[in-house]
Amino acid sequence: MTWAVWAPLLLPWITAPAARRLATLLPPRPAALLLALCAAIAGVLAGAATALLATGALLHLPLVAASGHLSPALLPDGPVAVGLGAAAVPGCVLIASAAVVTLRRHRLRHLHDELRGAASSRAGDVLVLADDGADAYALPGRPGRAGIVVVTSGMLRRLDDEERAVLLAHERAHLACHHHLLALVADLAACLHPALRGIREPLAFQAERWADEAAAAAVGDRRLVARAVGRAALAASAAPAARRPGAVFAATAGPVPRRMASLLAPPAAVRPLAGRVGAGLLLLLLVSATATVEATGDLHENIETAQGAAR
Structure with a gap:
């Protein structure tokens, strides 16, 4: 197999930092989509x-x-390549196992069943849990069913009416924009290559910022959103809820001071350097894709050659 097979395995160590850098130069929505796509x-x-x-x-x-009707002696790979390839076999098993664990962690059907039996009240898409702790999060729905916003009674008591409206708008934005799917993409990508683990945290931050901006558009007051985010985070820190699922988006997640500072500043715009960084990132992805196609064709050609000699 040619050198090309190594490019997709080495370039993510450059691609991931480049994607993170580009995300800082974009508004939250395109930044989150870019990180998930990369x-x-x-x-x-x-x-x-x-x-x-x-x-x-x-x-x-x-x-x-024998099952492929080919002659292994005619495969051009040397002992080094074969040894490295053999190490990739357990790597594939680990990748598959990690992906299964990730999919199970993002599968929240059991939580819907537990919440149905908990002491709670529901109004529309909002489920209020009888919990003195302060928490709020967006719980994606099952296939064919809408998600819900889960908020504790303790959180509602600690916010005024305007801040509650911000909190609900923020969580509804997570549901409407399907941020849980972006998080799933990032987590699965991290299973495929360790360098891509560095994308999960900035993606989560950009998703929170995206929801903050959606809430600001809904209530028409960026300072109010900043205040609500800060008060909700303080409430959750002072009186944490008994339990929160790990695969959901919560209004108090992420670096709250950075989120508040962004809300108190004018809305973010695309920065001039974004074009250059984006071009470099695109080039890295194109090189990886081209190398993968070349390596696939090379392996196919080797197999055909070995099969022809075995006939």
């Missing part, structure tokens, strides 16, 4: 490269070679 593309390419390496190594096994 994580998805880089993750899929890295996963494909790992699978190609593992496949190239497995083809040297007599049993696999």
